[in-house]
Amino acid sequence: MSSAVVIQRLAPMRLLTRCAGVLASCRWPWIAQPLIRAFVYRHRIDLDEALHSNPGAYRSFNEFFVRALRPGVRPLAMAEWTSPADGRVSQLGGIRAGQMIQAKQRSYSVEQLLGDTALARQLEGGTFSTVYLSPRDYHRVHMPCEGRLLGMRHVPGTLLSVRPDIVEGVDGLLARNERVVCWFENPRIGVFAVVLVGAAIVGSIATAWHGVVAPPRRSKIRQWLYGEDDSVHRARNLLQGEEMGRFRLGSTVVVLMPGSAWDFAPQWEIGEHVLMGQAAATRP
Template sequence: MTQQSKNSYWQQLKIAFQYMVPQLALTRLAGWFAEKQWGAVTHLAIKAFSAKYKINLQEAEKSEANQYASFNEFFIRPLKADARPINADQSAVCFPADGCISELGNIINGQLFQAKGHFFSLSDLLADDKKSAEAFENGKFVTTYLSPRDYHRVHMPCDGVLRKMVYVPGDLFSVNPFLAQHIPNLFARNERVICYFDTPFGAMVQILVGATITASISTVWAGVINPPRSGKVQQWEYPQDGASAVQLKKGEEMGAFRLGSTVINLFQADKIEFLPTLKATSAVNMGQAMTVSAAMQDSAA
């Protein structure tokens, strides 16, 4: 067997495994383990995980493995105040999370580019909400993949007022770049939490996509969204002003993953322009600018 054949065989095996593995049972098991406070065992697991994925604990508020009571506490560790500077230009939109860009670009004919050879439907991604999908036709999207080594809290890319949150049940396929190239409609099939905001850049959607071993997704205004997993689409609407309004500033935390996954941002047509240096596989940090500022656009004109 040639090396190419061997590689192809292992790739096919990886893809087949994703379809065969009991996704929910594995995710529940991971969630159970991650919540356990087992002292030295937990600290050993954190040290092994940190070494394997080359995690820089020195940028975290708690820089020693034995300071964390559970694996989940470690995984959603807050960073030191100066670890992720937020781009101060109010005309620039920032990345909501650490990770790398899976893809970014234009929404054309209701389709988003997933990976080589694969597109997926905006309407499917938004749980068949055709009205919302129409509002983002010809807009832009960016997909940020969070690997196990990344900081797993998610922040606001710009100022925003929450209008609606939708929980969508679904599969729990892994969302790493390899599988994004081989599992059709991946992000529109997986479990996800869709957050709609009004912003200075028009309507903006921030979607937290679940995955295998992503035991839960939380938001700062609602706490843990899943589990439980009802198997039904759930929707919450929020007032735009008053004491109950959820108003978040650029760079403020809005949610977190218990184990890794993906964030997708949607913007309406003619509202933003991505920095020309950004491309698929670009490594990014939360707070880093993703768009050209108004001053840069004016100078280019």
């Protein structure tokens, strides 16, 4: 076990996350601006892509971290499946016998990741890919294809780092961390899921239709269903490339696609950096 993994296991990650959240949400300029400018320098962030390129335009670190991009800097590729985020492809493969490969051929349960037996069965035999968002990446998550929102589930869990080296050292980490599971239906493709996995120092996870879903100190699974009936929340259709969620600090997105007949784009390989909207996969 590496020293980084040992530190993750021993450190009070939830307390550290709460403390970081207080600092990140502070709007006092004498706190927010030094944090923002130090972060930009440390991670060599290209603010020319941002809608507001001046660090002084952001009232808090959180506001800076989920900054919008200028229109046109992430063109949407002509592909059935596109990248949901900027980041590095950390894993991809098939969903077999209810399991997905995490790293170094270690597997973890799809049912545990989703918190839903029925949804896991629907996606059996499908394909998944995982994108790790480093602190320097753009941190809004977009739809990989068009879909009608069916449901959302907040699953509480640990808050371990999702850095690739940590993920490799902890069995089933992505299915243990706090996460927000969203599932959709596309009339041509079928039901698919997008899982936003929280991590150490991630203050919250939010979706475009709900706002903050995973604030601190939630211990019970919560679920929202969406449909045309008045007995459930109102359904909505999201277009490919439309914003669906956002993280505060680095994290991971897992996309579960129905069916195995997908050809991944040449740049969609483990270890490669991808941009939101780039082609990810098409049917042969």
